[in-house]
Amino acid sequence: MTLAATLDRPSKTLRSLRAQGPLVQNITNFVAMDLAANTLLAVGASPAMVHAPQEAAEFATVAGALTVNLGTMDSHWVASAEAAAKAAVAAGRPWVLDPVAVGATGFRRDNAARLLACKPTVVRGNASEIMTLAGLSGAEGKGVDSSVGSDAAVEAAQRLAEQSGAVVVVTGALDHVSDGTRYAFCANSHEMMTRITASGCALTALTGACLAVEPDPLAAALHALAIYGVAAEKAAARARGPGSLRMNLLDELYRLDADDLDLAVRLG
Ligand SMILES: Nc1ncnc2c1ncn2[C@@H]1O[C@H](COP(=O)(O)OP(=O)(O)OP(=O)(O)O)[C@@H](O)[C@H]1O
Numbered sequence: 001m002t003l004a005a006t007l008d009r010p011s012k013t014l015r016s017l018r019a020q021g022p023l024v025q026n027i028t029n030f031v032a033m034d035l036a037a038n039t040l041l042a043v044g045a046s047p048a049m050v051h052a053p054q055e056a057a058e059f060a061t062v063a064g065a066l067t068v069n070l071g072t073m074d075s076h077w078v079a080s081a082e083a084a085a086k087a088a089v090a091a092g093r094p095w096v097l098d099p100v101a102v103g104a105t106g107f108r109r110d111n112a113a114r115l116l117a118c119k120p121t122v123v124r125g126n127a128s129e130i131m132t133l134a135g136l137s138g139a140e141g142k143g144v145d146s147s148v149g150s151d152a153a154v155e156a157a158q159r160l161a162e163q164s165g166a167v168v169v170v171t172g173a174l175d176h177v178s179d180g181t182r183y184a185f186c187a188n189s190h191e192m193m194t195r196i197t198a199s200g201c202a203l204t205a206l207t208g209a210c211l212a213v214e215p216d217p218l219a220a221a222l223h224a225l226a227i228y229g230v231a232a233e234k235a236a237a238r239a240r241g242p243g244s245l246r247m248n249l250l251d252e253l254y255r256l257d258a259d260d261l262d263l264a265v266r267l268g
C-alpha cells in the first residue's frame with residue numbers, strides 16, 4: 001500500500017513543532033512526568049504538567065493540546081482530567097488519551113470509559129490496552145506492559161476508532177495507526193525502548209504536541225511515531241543500555257534533522 005503524499009513527510013510536522021513551540025498540557029502519571037516534559041522540550045514544544053481541579057479545565061482552553069494519562073490516577077485526578085478534556089473539546093483543542101493498564105482493575109476500566117466518553121482526538125496505547133478498550137478479551141496486560149505484540153491489535157485499533165471517533169495508535173515492534181477508514185504504520189523503533197519506563201507515555205505527550213501543529217489527527221499521530229521512532233533508533237545505536245538510551249533519546253530528538261527524518265523513516 002502506498003502512503004498518501006500528505007502523510008509521508010514527517011519533516012513538515014517537525015519543522016512546525018520547532019517554529020511554533022506549542023504549549024502542551026499534560027495530566028500524566030508520577031513516573032512519566034520527567035521523561036514526558038523533557039521529550040517535549042527536546043523537540044521544541046513547551047510542556048506544562050497542570051492537573052489541580054482548581055485550574056486544569058481553565059488551562060486546557062489556553063494550551064495548544066491536552067494529554068491525559070491514566071497511569072497513577074486517583075478519583076480527584078480523574079475528575080480534573082474529565083473537566084479538562086471537556087474544556088479542551090469545547091475550546092476546539094485536540095486531546096490525547098493514554099489508557100495505561102486499563103485491563104488491570106475495575107477502577108482503571110471505569111476511568112477509561114469516562115474519559116473515552118469525552119471524545120479524545122487520539123487514543124494511544126500498547127496492544128493489551130487497545131484490545132481491552134475495543135472490548136476484545138484474552139489480552140490482559142502484565143500491569144502496565146502489553147502481553148501481546150502490536151500486530152494482534154490492528155483490528156482492535158480499527159474497531160475502537162470506529163466506536164470512539166478517535167484516531168487510535170497501537171505501539172509495539174510496529175506502530176499502527178487507524179482512524180477507522182485510513183490505516184498507516186511506522187516501522188522505526190528499537191526493542192530496548194521497552195526497557196525505559198514511560199517511553200510510551202512520553203510518546204503520548206509528543207503526539208499532543210504534533211496535534212497542536214498538524215490539523216489532520218492521523219498525520220499528527222503518524223508523524224509523532226516517525227519522529228520518536230527515528231530518534232529511538234539513532235539513540236539505541238549508541239546506547240550501552242537503558243540508561244544511556246534514555247539520555248540519547250532526548251539528545252537525538254533535539255538534534256534530529258528534518259531532511260534526515262524523511263530519509264530514515266519507514267512508513268507504510
Ligand atoms: N518490541 C518492540 N520493538 C521495538 N520497539 C518497541 C517494541 N515495543 C515497544 N516499542 C517502542 O517503545 C515505545 C513505547 O511503546 P510501548 O508499546 O512499550 O508503550 P507502553 O506500553 O505504553 O509504554 P509505557 O507504559 O512504559 O509508557 C514506542 O516507541 C514503541 O514503538
Ligand SMILES: Cc1ncsc1CCO
Nearest residue numbers: 029031071072100144198
Ligand atoms: C510503571 C508505571 N506504573 C504506573 S504508570 C507507569 C509508567 C509506565 O506506564
Ligand SMILES: [Mg+2]
Nearest residue numbers: 100126200201
Ligand atoms: Mg503505556
